[in-house]
Amino acid sequence: MGFEQAALTAILGGMLAAFAAGRWRYDVVAMAGLMAAVAMGLVPADAAFAGFANPAVITVAGVLVxxxxxxxxxxxxxxxxxxxxxxxxxxxxxxxxxxxxxxxSAVMNNIGALALFMPVALWAAKRHGRSPALYLMPLSYATLLGGMTTLIGTPANLLVSRFRAAAAGEPFGMFAFSAVAVPLAVLGIGYLALVGWRQARTNAGLEPDDAPDDLPLYDTELTVTPASPYRGRLVAELERERHARVTGIVRDGRRVFARLAEEALRAGDLLLIRVDVAALHTLAASGGLVPPVPAQGDGTFAEAVVAPNAVLQGSCAASLDLEGRWGVTLVAAMRQQRRTEGRLADASLSVGDVLLLHGEPAAIRTAIDELGCLPLADRRIDPQPRRTAVAGAVFTVAVLLAALDIGPPAIVFSVGVLVLVVARCLRPSEVYDAIDWPVIVLLAAMIPLGDALQSSGTAGLVAGALLAEAGGVGPQAMLTLVLAVTMLLTPVLNNPATVIVMSPVALSLAGRLGLSADPFLVAVAIGASCDFLTPFGHHNNALVMGPGGYRFTDFARLGIGLELMVIIVAPLLIPLVWRF
Incomplete structure (x- = not known):
């Protein structure tokens, strides 16, 4: 192993560890890896930012808009x-x-598809008296299945197509993946509808004593009023009767340091409390415990989830000045499996956190939209039906033009965006707001690293190691191995990074075996979309974790069946369409 190979392996290993740790944003990790490769001479300086001009990146941006x-x-x-x-x-x-x-999800990005139907899933759960946990995880997994069916369904497919174009001179077509991915999606949806939902942990039908451990809990602050029936009573009584968890008391501006369970509540005490949303409303209505909402004004409550491109990631309510800028109040927050230490307004927010907001309906809609969050309630119908009709027509024409190979997808979708701007269906500022810039930076930073994997011979080195370990197995077994390795990597790396790492390996492996690279590249594309085991490999899984009240292990409990189905069925289907 030469210097270039060793250095590139070390950089990718460091990036893998950083992605797995989850402490840094994936676009920051990708850019840091790229800069390290440039500093070591592995990526030419004049090619460092070539990824931003790559057609795959431009196509992703156009589809997002x-x-x-x-x-x-x-x-x-x-x-x-x-x-x-x-x-x-x-x-x-x-x-x-x-x-x-x-x-x-087949014709738009996965997060957009989830954003469309998450409010519908919550509406159905409420209407039929069922737990949202029965709907949301199957919904997230369905968007991942749908995304693998077309070229534009997920950035992973566009990146795989780029590698094919570089190796064979021709990219994959719009529906090149469909013959394999559509049967997998149909089987997967059948599994989710008939079997998978039975594996979802649900809070329905729990005994009262079990509720605090299984219901989704919000962190909030409640003030004890002079008329509260809990005034003078112990914290332990409040926790027992209302299935709540008091995590702190602020009295006369100071934190109370004592055995909270044995502390008697006083008028004016500010309780830092964890409670489910139903109990929160009950406490506010009859418990004499007031949430942090203005005394005057009617207002309403609304829930929203922090999306991947939300501007409030890493920020807190105090620094955002929600009341001053939008006239809304953060009443409570469900922060995944993290506890809020200190005051609610000082809590750092991240992807998947659910916010309970209070304010006038118009102010809440504006705040949710400008902050980049997803509403967990029925949306307001767009008051401009002309804009919706034109956007739908432009999108349909763009997909058809790309499918018929009349124009490159990057050009077709860019023209589609331009048409909407000229037709005044989109303001230029809305174009930039609609693009998920961390995804764009991730893709653009990873593409030069993928090129370096091929040019340095590192991909060939990995392919040789796989061949040595596999022995003399046939093409079908090697295809299954490539698929399995890709599926193992994608929960850790996320699917674009996985494709960047595995596509050069697949190309080198096919070359050493003297086989067509197409079946192996299709296996990489399919495997990269199969993040059915963890909540952090794909943002859609993180987004449903809070609203569904899921735990980390719940994703693998439902998703293992999908993983097994893909790893059994996909190697049988791929060679039928893409010959070795």
Missing amino acids: LSRTLTRSGRFDAVAERLLAGVSGLPGQLAVLCGLAAAA
Whole structure:
């Protein structure tokens, strides 16, 4: 192993560890890895930022803008609710909901598809008295299944197509993955609707004593009023009767350091408390414990989840000045599996956190939109039906032009965005707001590293090691091995980074075996979309973790069946379409 190979392996190993730790944003990790490679001479300085001009990156940006225009219309919500209204059984509802989400995910990014149908899933759960946990994880997995079916469904497919174009001179077509991915998606949705939901941990039907451990809990602050029935009573009594957890008391501006369970509550005490949302409303209504909302004004409550591109990531309510800028109050926050230490306004927020906001409906809508969060309630229908109609027509034409190979996808979708701006369906500022810039930076930073993997011979080195370990197995077994390794990497690296690492290896492996690279590249594309084991490998899983009240292990409990299905069925289907 030469210096270049050893240095590149060390850089990728460090990036793998950083991605797995989850302490730094993935775009920061990718850019740090790229700069390290430039400093060591592994990537030429004049090629360091060539990824930003790559057609795959431009196509992703165009799809993000066009799909964002459609998601804001609210039309999909109404259609889905009408279809679900006539279906009462849970398997039927999941089949409809997951089928629609997968279809939407095939032509827009996965997060956009989830944003469309998450409010519908919560509406269905509430209407039929079921736990949201039965709907949300299957919905997230369905968007991942749908994304693998077309070229533009996920950035991973676009990156795989780029590697094929570089190696064979021709990229994959719009529906090149469909013959393999559509049957997998159909089987996967059938599994989710008939079997998978039974593996989802649900808080429905729990005994009262079990509720605090299983219901989604919010961190909030409640003030004890002079008329509160809990005034003068012990904290332990409040916790027992209301299934709450008092984590701190602020009295006369100072934190109380004592055995909280034995502390008697006084008027004016500020309780730092963890409680489910139903108990929170009950405490505010009849418990004499006041949440942090203005005394005057009616207002309303709304829930929203922090999205991957939200501007409030890493910020807190105090620094954002929610009340001063938008006139809304952060009443409570469900911060995944993290506890809030100190005051609610000082808590750092991250992807997947659920916020309970209070304010006037128009102010809440504006705040959610400008902060980049996803509403967990029915959306307001877009008051500009012309904009929705034009956006839908432009998107449809763009997909058809790309599918018929009339123009490169990057050009077609860029022209589509330009048409919407000229037609005044989009303001230029909305174009930039719609792009998920961390994803763009991740892709652009990883592409030169992928090129370095090939040019330095590191990919060939890994391919040789795989061949040595596998012995003399046949092409089918090697295809299964490539698929399995990709599926193991994607929960740690995320799917674009996994493709950047595995595609050069797949190309080198196919070359050493004297086989076509297409089956191996398709296996990489399929495997990179199969993050069914963890909440952090794909943002969609992180987004449903809070609203669904899931634990880390819940994802593997439901997803292991999907993983096994893919690893058994995909190696059988791929050679039927893409010959060795």
